[in-house]
Amino acid sequence: MNATTPLMETGLAVCAPLNSDNLNGGQKLAVKYFSTAMILFIAQLLFGLLAALQFIWPNFLFDTLDFSVNRMVHINAMVVWMLYGFIGAVYWFLEEESGIEIVGLKLGNIAYWVLTGAVTIVVLVYLLVQTGPGNDTTRWFINEGREYIEAPRWADIGIVAVMLVFFYNVAATFSKGRWSGISGVLTLDLVALAGLYLAGMFYSTNITVDQYWWWWVIHLWVEATWEVLVGCIMAWSLMKLIGARRQIVQTWLYIEVALMFGSGILGLGHHYFWIGTPEYWLTIGGFFSALEPIPLVAMVVHSVYDAGVHKFRSTNHPALAWIIAHTFGNFLGAGVWGFMHTLPQINLYTHGTQWSASHGHLAFFGAYATIIIAFFYLAIQRWRGGVWMGEGLQDSGWKWKWAMGLLNLGVMGMTVALLIAGYEQSFIERAVEGSTWGGYFAGQNHPWFQQAMNWRLVFGVMTFAGAILLVWDLLTIGACESREELVIEEH
Ligand code: HEM
Ligand code: HEM
Ligand SMILES: [Fe+2]
Numbered sequence: 001m002n003a004t005t006p007l008m009e010t011g012l013a014v015c016a017p018l019n020s021d022n023l024n025g026g027q028k029l030a031v032k033y034f035s036t037a038m039i040l041f042i043a044q045l046l047f048g049l050l051a052a053l054q055f056i057w058p059n060f061l062f063d064t065l066d067f068s069v070n071r072m073v074h075i076n077a078m079v080v081w082m083l084y085g086f087i088g089a090v091y092w093f094l095e096e097e098s099g100i101e102i103v104g105l106k107l108g109n110i111a112y113w114v115l116t117g118a119v120t121i122v123v124l125v126y127l128l129v130q131t132g133p134g135n136d137t138t139r140w141f142i143n144e145g146r147e148y149i150e151a152p153r154w155a156d157i158g159i160v161a162v163m164l165v166f167f168y169n170v171a172a173t174f175s176k177g178r179w180s181g182i183s184g185v186l187t188l189d190l191v192a193l194a195g196l197y198l199a200g201m202f203y204s205t206n207i208t209v210d211q212y213w214w215w216w217v218i219h220l221w222v223e224a225t226w227e228v229l230v231g232c233i234m235a236w237s238l239m240k241l242i243g244a245r246r247q248i249v250q251t252w253l254y255i256e257v258a259l260m261f262g263s264g265i266l267g268l269g270h271h272y273f274w275i276g277t278p279e280y281w282l283t284i285g286g287f288f289s290a291l292e293p294i295p296l297v298a299m300v301v302h303s304v305y306d307a308g309v310h311k312f313r314s315t316n317h318p319a320l321a322w323i324i325a326h327t328f329g330n331f332l333g334a335g336v337w338g339f340m341h342t343l344p345q346i347n348l349y350t351h352g353t354q355w356s357a358s359h360g361h362l363a364f365f366g367a368y369a370t371i372i373i374a375f376f377y378l379a380i381q382r383w384r385g386g387v388w389m390g391e392g393l394q395d396s397g398w399k400w401k402w403a404m405g406l407l408n409l410g411v412m413g414m415t416v417a418l419l420i421a422g423y424e425q426s427f428i429e430r431a432v433e434g435s436t437w438g439g440y441f442a443g444q445n446h447p448w449f450q451q452a453m454n455w456r457l458v459f460g461v462m463t464f465a466g467a468i469l470l471v472w473d474l475l476t477i478g479a480c481e482s483r484e485e486l487v488i489e490e491h
Contacts, residue, residue: 043077333362
């Protein structure tokens with residue numbers, strides 16, 4: 001059948017509703033993960049907006065929903081929706097890649113509900129109980145107090161159990177079906193990802209020791225295991241979207257993984273500069289983390305080169321555009337914005353200022369939000385039975401383009417506003433005032449800082465508008481498409 005034969009002529013209806021019969025078992029589970037991820041993404045943004053408002057009107061919701069709570073929900077929702085996105089993406093490909101049905105699909109479904117139930121309870125406790133006496137009961141049932149992974153201990157244990165089920169499904173399905181280069185890398189990476197979480201599960205009253213291990217989760221997750229995971233996901237998507245050759249994407253993947261682990265593991269040292277660890281970390285952290293942008297450049301070359309070789313012909317334009325946004329976002333947010341403050345001589349001035357928040361926003365959005373959004377588009381296409389999503393989309397595809405524009409401009413705008421605030425803080429508070437308490441306030445009260453906070457809010461609203469448009473687009477794109485998806489052969 002010709003790729004542009006209308007579905008009408010093949011006897012199918014013109015309108016293509018979401019229909020789970022179009023999905024294999026893993027994909028059915030994946031769309032559950034994706035839907036929940038999208039809801040949590042919107043929640044993340046709402047709590048970010050509340051926290052941003054409180055920077056400008058400190059009394060807003062004071063004592064009802066304090067800044068500390070909003071900020072915590074904002075970044076916890078982020079970590080969780082991204083994990084949902086990654087798990088979804090792996091389940092999405094699992095059956096196709098292994099050639100067989102998932103071995104423990106039922107278990108996988110149970111795990112999804114357990115995880116979602118736990119997340120709901122944790123968020124409700126964050127919002128309704130908020131704080132405790134600061135003893136073991138608090139740690140077990142309310143909040144563990146470590147940024148990004150504040151979830152109480154009972155939930156930690158639940159999360160580990162759910163991750164074990166996920167890992168079992170991945171490893172056992174590939175073992176029973178077939179292995180490939182990508183699935184091998186992925187499986188080893190998941191061992192590391194789950195293992196590192198354990199480093200955030202014990203507690204020490206020595207703040208240096210506590211931070212030392214906490215960074216094993218935070219840094220080693222986002223700069224090593226998550227990067228490798230998105231490398232695998234990108235490799236699969238490029239084969240699927242533009243027909244890139246497996247041999248080529250796999251070779252790239254091996255190079256990227258070697259470079260990422262080579263630089264990212266000891267790059268950990270850039271968080272050990274000022275927490276009371278030995279001085280050799282200044283040299284180790286500075287040197288290795290300065291190398292971290294190299295694999296990110298490789299990823300840009302990889303995707304743009306591959307897409308160029310295939311003349312940017314793709315089965316799913318929005319997904320390909322988001323994959324390319326991912327490689328650039330990863331390079332800019334993590335690579336360039338990270339590099340800017342990673343040498344100890346510079347970090348001495350920028351540490352813990354809005355500079356870090358500027359980098360944090362662009363890196364998490366650029367490296368991870370983008371590639372998960374690409375998957376939402378892949379999923380919608382199949383869920384509708386494989387409709388056309390290449391060139392010449394209905395309504396000229398204005399919704400996905402505007403959503404993409406608003407989201408990227410919004411986040412970039414926030415990033416630049418925060419960078420200006422961070423620059424001002426480093427200059428006034430650190431360089432001029434010598435990091436004194438008075439210097440801190442001089443930095444906070446400077447007009448450049450305050451204007452930057454206003455601009456962050458403006459661009460935050462733009463980001464939010466983009467996310468709402470994204471939801472609308474995902475619910476409608478291809479809904480009344482009569483053409484079948486483009487079939488691209490590997491070449
Ligand atoms: C996708 C990958 C990355 C993500 C998601 C990410 C995210 C973040 C976040 C959220 C923080 C703030 C942590 C806190 O709360 O203290 C941070 C700190 C930092 N990041 Fe990254 N990062 C990534 C990659 C990189 C790379 C490749 C470099 C270096 C080339 C880098 C350099 C730094 C440095 C030096 C800090 C410490 C800032 C300070 O002293 O306050 N990051 N990163
Ligand atoms: C509506 C848009 C958003 C607004 C208004 C917003 C606002 C905020 C605010 C006020 C904070 C606390 C900063 C501080 O403590 O000084 C924060 C932290 C953070 N946000 Fe957002 N945010 C938004 C979107 C995002 C997005 C899209 C991401 C990533 C995908 C993100 C990731 C983060 C991270 C990683 C932190 C912690 C940074 C650090 O530790 O330095 N935010 N955000
Ligand atoms: Fe780091």
